[in-house]
Amino acid sequence: MGVLAFSIGATTLAVAGIVGGVITACSNVSTGLLRIETPTAPCNLTANSPALLEQRITWNQVGQQGPTGATGARGLTWRGPYSPLTSYAIDDAVQHLGSSWVAIAPVTGGCGPAPIGNVCINAAAPPNPLFWNLLAKKGEDGAIGPSGPVGLNWRSSYVGSSSYAPNDAVGADGSSWIATAAIPPSGCVNPKVPSTCVFNNPGANPSWQLLASIGDAGATGAQGAAGSQGPTGATGPQGPAGAAGSSGPLYTKIFNGPNIELGSVNGTVGVHTEVAALNLPAGAYQVTATVSLINDASFVAQDNSRQVQCWLGGFPLGVNSVSSITIVPGVFGWGSLTVQGSFSSASAALHVPLMCDAGSIDPDHSHVFAVSALIQAMPVGSISFQ
Numbered sequence: 001m002g003v004l005a006f007s008i009g010a011t012t013l014a015v016a017g018i019v020g021g022v023i024t025a026c027s028n029v030s031t032g033l034l035r036i037e038t039p040t041a042p043c044n045l046t047a048n049s050p051a052l053l054e055q056r057i058t059w060n061q062v063g064q065q066g067p068t069g070a071t072g073a074r075g076l077t078w079r080g081p082y083s084p085l086t087s088y089a090i091d092d093a094v095q096h097l098g099s100s101w102v103a104i105a106p107v108t109g110g111c112g113p114a115p116i117g118n119v120c121i122n123a124a125a126p127p128n129p130l131f132w133n134l135l136a137k138k139g140e141d142g143a144i145g146p147s148g149p150v151g152l153n154w155r156s157s158y159v160g161s162s163s164y165a166p167n168d169a170v171g172a173d174g175s176s177w178i179a180t181a182a183i184p185p186s187g188c189v190n191p192k193v194p195s196t197c198v199f200n201n202p203g204a205n206p207s208w209q210l211l212a213s214i215g216d217a218g219a220t221g222a223q224g225a226a227g228s229q230g231p232t233g234a235t236g237p238q239g240p241a242g243a244a245g246s247s248g249p250l251y252t253k254i255f256n257g258p259n260i261e262l263g264s265v266n267g268t269v270g271v272h273t274e275v276a277a278l279n280l281p282a283g284a285y286q287v288t289a290t291v292s293l294i295n296d297a298s299f300v301a302q303d304n305s306r307q308v309q310c311w312l313g314g315f316p317l318g319v320n321s322v323s324s325i326t327i328v329p330g331v332f333g334w335g336s337l338t339v340q341g342s343f344s345s346a347s348a349a350l351h352v353p354l355m356c357d358a359g360s361i362d363p364d365h366s367h368v369f370a371v372s373a374l375i376q377a378m379p380v381g382s383i384s385f386q
Contacts, residue, residue, distance in 0.1 A: 023058060023059050023060075024036070024056065024058045025037060025057050025058075026042075026043035026054040026056060026057070027055050028053070029054065029055055031051075034057070043055065075091070076091050076093040076135075077089070077091055078093050079092045080094065080095065081095050081096070082101070082125065082126060083109070084110070084111060084120045085120060086109045087106070087107060087109040088103045088107040088109075089103065090103055090104060092107075093135060094126065096127075097126065097127075097138065099126070099135070099137050099138045101126040101127070101134060102133050103132060104133050105130060107124045108124065110122060152167050152211075153167055155168050156171065157170060157171050157172065158171065158201055160185060160186035160200075160201060161185050161187070162185060163184055164183040165179065166179055166181055166182060167179065169211060172201060173203075173214065174214030174215075175210060175211075175212060175213045175214045176210075177202040178209050178211050179207055179209075180207050181207040182207075183200050183205055184198075184200055185200065186198060186199050186200045250376060250377070251278060251280055251285075251378075252374070252375065252376050252377075253276050253373075253375040254276075254373070255275060255373040255374075256372050259294070259370065260273060260275055261273075261368070262293075262356045262357050262368045262370060263356075263357045271357065272355050272356075273356055273370070274353045274355055275291055275353075275354045276289075276353070276373045277352060277353040277354065277375075278351075278376075279349060279350070279351055280343070280349065280352060280377055281349055281350075282345045282347050282348055282349060283379055283380075284343070284380040285344065285350070285352075285378060285379055285380065286341075286342055286377070286378050286380060287312055287342070287343055287352050287377045288338065288340045288375075288376055289310070289312055289339050289354045289374065289375040289376075290373065290374050291336065291354060291356060291370050291372070292335075292336045292370070292373070293308060293336065293369065293370060293371065294335075294371050295335070295367070295368055296367035296369070307325075307359040308324060308326075308335070308337065308358045308359075308368055309322055309323065309337075309357060309358075310322070310323055310324075310337045310356040311323070311339050311341075311354075311355055311356075312339050312340070312353070312354060313355070314353065323338055323339045324337070325337055342380075343377075352375070352377065354375055356370060
């Protein structure tokens with residue numbers, strides 16, 4: 001809501017209540033006094049007394065729109081930097097060679113018939129006065145300013161054997177330094193005599209001025225996520241052998257004669273001789289036996305060879321390993337056989353015999369004798385036989 005002040009004759013009135021540019025007031029028909037009409041104080045249009053009778057008056061705060069004015073002169077169209085390939089109309093304005101220009105005639109874009117190298121030349125380009133007028137001339141160059149201070153000469157990392165001039169700058173121990181005076185090399189007249197040494201490195205020679213100090217170490221960053229597991233590495237060398245474990249009980253049977261002639265076997269018929277036997281308590285065992293043999297060289301009749309075989313356990317063969325040796329008849333000599341076998345019993349004691357026989361034409365004599373034998377039994381899981 002605005003406030004309106006106006007004058008009627010010599011009387012000035014203030015009227016409030018301008019809404020939307022329309023003023024509504026009540027005029028007393030007797031006195032001509034005006035007042036603003038409000039919802040709580042409407043105009044009294046039906047009063048019986050002439051002194052109270054009013055009439056409603058409305059008028060606009062804003063006057064009627066006047067006629068359209070004459071068209072103004074055409075302004076410039078700014079086209080930016082001039083290009084010889086672009087066409088321009090009258091009143092187009094461009095920037096060229098540091099000045100601004102306005103076209104006074106149409107300009108056709110394109111290169112001339114004889115371009116210089118790869119440069120496009122347009123004969124109608126500014127400042128051709130047939131096509132362009134100068135809008136704003138490029139300013140003149142200013143006066144040359146005073147010379148600035150001498151800048152530093154970066155010499156990279158400090159080298160003790162080098163000389164440095166004023167304003168030479170180097171890096172040393174993570175910081176950078178500038179020489180404020182001539183600095184000679186560092187060195188020693190006699191390296192073995194410290195008093196003959198001169199050190200001119202940054203921090204030692206006061207002619208070095210600190211430019212930038214090494215920064216403090218940053219805070220430790222957060223630990224990154226665990227990476228994927230890499231491939232399995234090559235197998236490392238075998239470690240040293242561990243200490244030998246304790247031996248289990250070793251059961252032994254030794255036979256040292258008298259000599260026992262082996263049974264004679266002719267084909268599948270014959271006698272199998274028990275050379276020695278080992279009695280064991282119930283359990284599981286690995287048994288090995290070695291027997292030494294001697295040949296009776298005096299008996300050679302009809303014998304081409306004498307095949308001797310030994311095994312552990314009873315007959316038939318094949319329950320455990322069988323070892324055999326061929327003894328040449330008629331030649332005195334020694335031989336030995338070694339056999340092994342596995343035996344077990346959950347509750348009953350075990351009788352493990354060492355059995356041998358020899359092939360011979362003589363059904364009563366093999367002429368091969370067992371001289372000695374050794375039987376050893378190791379409980380399963382213990383170390384090997386010695």
